[in-house]
Amino acid sequence: MGKTAEKIVEPKRSLRPRIKSDDVESAICERIRAAVSAGDLPPGTKLPEETIAESFATKRFFVRAAFQRLAFENLVDLQKNRGAFVAWPGVKEARDVFEARRAIERVTTEIVTRTILTYQIGVLWRQVRDQELNWNRGNRKLAISGISGFHLSLAALAHNEALTAALEQLILRTSLILGVYGTPRAFATMPEQYRLLMELIESGQSLLAARQIERCLFVLEAELDFYPPPRRDVDLKRIIETVG
């Protein structure tokens, strides 16, 4: 039984990351995630392997690996023999994502409200106010991706990697959903909602804060328009190669 018995190795976990990082593959993923988050990559956009490979001065091999990761995250639609496309979430998927976000953020917000430190409250407040400014100045894409950043920062304070990782994916999918079904008016009453949320967190009312972040998500979902107009083409190369 020489070849078939596999040894247990000692867990050198602390030294190496679970997935190899600091490589081109991750860079591609990050770039595409950023573009999705910013609303620059509309759902349905085709992502040709060769184009992306040239943009990163690398080979198709690594682009394919990146696409697979993004497909796991439901950001990219891999179609056999046809290639990779930015995912186009359906109505049911949109509702599922919002419901899942409420389930997770409710919990993280409750935890965070009970454990947050004073200086961290300041950081969150600044994020909220910055996005309000961005919005009022007409910089709407920036404001939207900024709010995603706020949700992520908030959740990260719960110090639970499983919840944070799941939420990160859901937030990116939300960006796609907003790209398809979002309306300008969806954000009209949001600043008020977020300020209220921050006040509840600041005063330590964890249950009310949990309810309030649910409310934020409810309000956003309620303003979606499920009969959106068709969308225009996109200059993929410019988007991918533009340094943020």
Next chain:
Amino acid sequence: MGKTAEKIVEPKRSLRPRIKSDDVESAICERIRAAVSAGDLPPGTKLPEETIAESFATKRFFVRAAFQRLAFENLVDLQKNRGAFVAWPGVKEARDVFEARRAIERVTTEIVTRTILTYQIGVLWRQVRDQELNWNRGNRKLAISGISGFHLSLAALAHNEALTAALEQLILRTSLILGVYGTPRAFATMPEQYRLLMELIESGQSLLAARQIERCLFVLEAELDFYPPPRRDVDLKRIIETVG
């Protein structure tokens, strides 16, 4: 701008799966997931590409793709130039996973309790009783993976793909956690807990049912032993090639 402008394609979503399926890659993933769920693949086991490739009569190419998926699900630890290993969850990760499961299953259970149909209650009851039988007959591995199946069946009735997918991964990670830190006594009082859960679901008490499934998870987590003895070697080929 002939080459750089990418077209938006119409969403043929309903026809094709988001990731190509019915292929060797998925088969490999399923097989390894099943082995992990059954507790047959202890954390730390090395998974050589060539060995798996031979078992499935395929090439390394597809095995690597499968490993990437499993790494994404935190079931496999990909180490550069060293290969793939069954993931070895740490203590913090274990606690995070349980907390995340409570957050998700609390919600799904509440939804299910309000929407479940009569015949579906029967199916769940049978699952609970079957695992109780398995346990009492000494078929413990089967009982444990059966309970995982129960949690999954229950959550699936909430009809939320985002939550179900996230939970599926968390449940598999729980199998790994039990493999490392699990103790025999962890399941002593479980049958009683699950019967109580089913009674609450049956009587439509959604809030209490939600609390009860949290309790199930609390009880399980509380009985973990974070100073486990070292574990023995494993015959990988036998496990992978054995038809369940």
Next chain:
DNA sequence: TCATCGCAGATTGTTAACAATCATGGAAAT
């Protein structure tokens, strides 16, 4: 005896060539 070094052998990482499939555009027919 023990530790260190270095050399195969084994395993994984990467590449480029080839095969398979699809998309585009034009010719022919109705």
Next chain:
DNA sequence: ATTTCCATGATTGTTAACAATCTGCGATGA
């Protein structure tokens, strides 16, 4: 004018060979 069909180019899927790295073992020396 419209539709159908086919050829051709473009894109993706797969393979096998090669390069890089690690692991284990034995030789060497203290």
